[in-house]
Amino acid sequence: MLSSSYSLTEIQRRIDEVQRFLSITLSIANAHTVEFYTQDVWNRFMAVLPEEVLSTLGPASDQQREPGHKAKEQSRTTFGFCNDTNRLVDVCELLQAAKAHSLPGLGVCMSRDELLQALRENRSKSGAPPAEIGAELETDEFMNSKKSHEVQSMSEVVACLAQRCGVKQVIDVGSGKGYLSSFLSLQYGLRVYGIDSSSTNTHGAHERNRKLKKFSRVYQKRNKAVRGQGEAATLSPQVELVEIKPGTDGDNDVLHGDGAGIVSQEEEKVLIGSSDVNPAAERHSEPNPETDELFLSALSLDVLQPTSPRVPPRQLSAEERKRRKTENLERKAQDRAASASVMFSPLTSYVTAETELRELINELEDAVMVGLHTCGDLAPSTLRMFVAKPELASVCSVGCCYHLLSEEFDPAGQECLPGVCGFPLSQYLRDRSWFCGRNARMSACLALERVSLGQGIQMESLFYRAVLHVILRDHYSSFKSEKRVGNVYSKAKSFVDYVRRALSRLELDETKLSDSDIQDYNDTYTPRRGEMHAFNMLKVTLAPCIEGLILLDRLCYLKEQEDLSFSALVQLFDPLLSPRCYAIIGLKSYGDRISC
Template sequence: MWRPPASLPPQPAAGEVAAALRRLAAFLGRALPLCRAHATQLYAGGLWQRLVAAPPDAVLRALRRPLREPSGADGGAWDDDTFSNVFCENSKKLINVHLFALAVKYYSLSHLGVCTPLEELLKALGGDNQGSTGIKTDEFMNNKKSHEVQVMSQLVDKIANYCGIKQCNSEELCEEEKAQRKMASIKAKASKSSESNLYFPLTSYITAETELGDIITDLEDCIMVGLHTCGDLAANTLRIFTAKPEIKAVCSVGCCYHLLSEQYENQEDCTEEVWGFPMCQYLKDKGWCCGRNARMSACLALERIAVGQMLPTDSLFYRAVLQVIIEENYGVTKSERHVGKIFSKSSSFLDYVRKSLKKLELDDSKLPDSCIMDYYEKYKHRMNELEAFNMLKVVLAPCIEVLILLDRLCYLKEQDNIAWSGLVKLFDPVKSPRCYAVIALKK
């Protein structure tokens, strides 16, 4: 760790972040078959037999037990070699579930040591520790969003003050000015005028090449803030920040990793020039690809599941058995159509299958009720297989998210116009699973 000028908190050095990324990528490289598998194909594709050596009940017991460190080692003695035997070198199957769970802990952001504590950053940025907005957000937001806005607005206020960005506090406007602004807002909305000096929502596709002055005519020095920037918007936010001199800082919390575009996912469809992943040079050089199913897994919420908010196993079980039915009876392995949320509208497995086949435009008259129920009876005793499979993916999910976050941080470390960059855990992960912010300030 080194301390940049002007009393900003220590930040992880570029080499330190790159080393953490390389170590994590090496572990995930072995876990990719499990990352990329989808519960829909569990029975139809024989995924359990292909990917996991232990029986499902043994996996569930191992994941539910308290984690114990490897025999003869303390926390400081762990290294990457400790986890080299999680997967079989020849079969690629998962063979040591307890070590697998320990590996996920070992490669977490907190253990990798590349995060900056929020309290440390707030203290370094200066000012008092009181909330900056004075707005009671819980009066017009749900608990999750209120929590996010309260925490993030305090941090953004301090970053703005630190960067010398001019702000306007609306709890300080006189009543006359409030009335004037309200009237101006009404007129602007009525005329949809683009000449108003008021700020109002804009809908525009923005890239690093976009001239922001064409969109915001009175743009001055500013901060770019994104709360749950969806898919590629998170990556583009960072690129815009590095490209535009008027943007002095960025605070971005991403989400919806499954909507990221990946440069090395579909080589035949390479029509884009700018991709959401990877961003850093190391992963680009390696041609690293997570795949959509892995990115879907990164959206799972391990902390919520740990406090009892379980995955919808019944609906996933129905969908996995349905996949067997449509492959064996209709020869369909892929379809442009999706089943969607039919489970919640179905009274039984039979009803679910009938409605699903209709939505998929498959002739359900060729399947008698008895045939459909035979499938249910055949697989119902294997539901624990599905539960164990999903838990493995949930446990692995944070590692995939960390890879994406470290990729973004490494990208910032590669730029030469940035004074400070880091990852900060902003939110309670139970309330807001996507809780990490990528933060950077220009020189």
């Protein structure tokens, strides 16, 4: 019996702890960076100097320091905030509390290795045969390092879940370009149905899967030759990877993943809110040229074309002509057989918890449902589908894009019907009418591990946008804060140029301000840049706690279901490579047939 490591009561207690912490600190996460100077955010929330925050949160800070005693002598605090003024007076106390209320601090997560060991131990006890694994594919030959890490880590877990539940089918929700789906089918022999709402994605997935199958066949032949000969691999003289000329495939974005690229963009956009799109987001997802070249070569439309000798056929011997004819017939037979047994089927459909899967998939049997970085409400919808559909034996869901979640109890949000909203999902939090707010959910997308290494926050673009907001307040009365400036920072040569471009984008009269007027604003607020930097670092510190509450809510939802034998929160990925690294795992009870 695969037992859950934490009971419903224990998960609810952890939720209570995080709720109490966020009830004090959530106001920081919900403060909008664009309004940092117009709303005097620093003085509203802080009773410490920016230098104290930066020195405490910086890499050289002493993480073991005790909370400051000077502030405690003046007034009693809760998580570093003064109970009388609700302003931060003790940075160290806040930092320690944030660590304690993150998922690692709460100690509620299983590691990937622990989950795999538990699944394999149960498989051994049940006498089930080991999972069928094809010739091992080297994913770094056709994916970037981030996607390769995610696909390899998640696919092994999914394969073990499928075997644990005795199923051969997988439904990949939000399958995007089909990397995970293709790998599951090619590497583990699973029948995968990839569902994505974008017809462009599913069409591209069809092409990639076809090319991957060709690549896989040659890769397997090459591996067999290497093992048989005990020497370096070389392709058969009859097969070669042809050179790809620019524009051959037209698929120049192949390395940007199943929607996972949004994660790196979030880290840049999240502090800006509805303002500039930071150009550094693209730099984070730049493909490796060597990997890109190999992938495009291996998976091009013209890949693996048989190369004919330059010797005219009439000059070949009868035996050679017969041999080549036989090889061609065998190769065509293999292609027909492969086409007849397609293991990955991309489908275009918008799915919700009410979607009838059997209407989409005629051959549907019991299956595992998976989602790799499903955006916004799609992640909770995946869990609702898993609970509602008896044909779904297990689920492995990794969500992302928390800022796109709909909230049932957000007074500032749009109306959201019960059972449809993305948050809260559990009855426990719904009974409390809990909401986070959009800015807090955007903050949850930040990557603490990356920011701690100096990645993720581009302060100049945030500073420019906040000072622009002051200019708009002072000189353009019709301006509304929700108007989007767009990605003008990447093109701007200076602050003056940035403001000119922004005013033009907003269709506002530029002649109201001279260049010197604009520069004066920059000079006035430059000494206060440290305030914004320190405040955003505090936001980053709170990010894991907000993400933790969202994920604990999803785990609590599964714990509330009666027919589930196992549910857990599992860290699947390295957070430095893939910041949205946690998966919600669930297995149903199916009596003697599946002893989950």
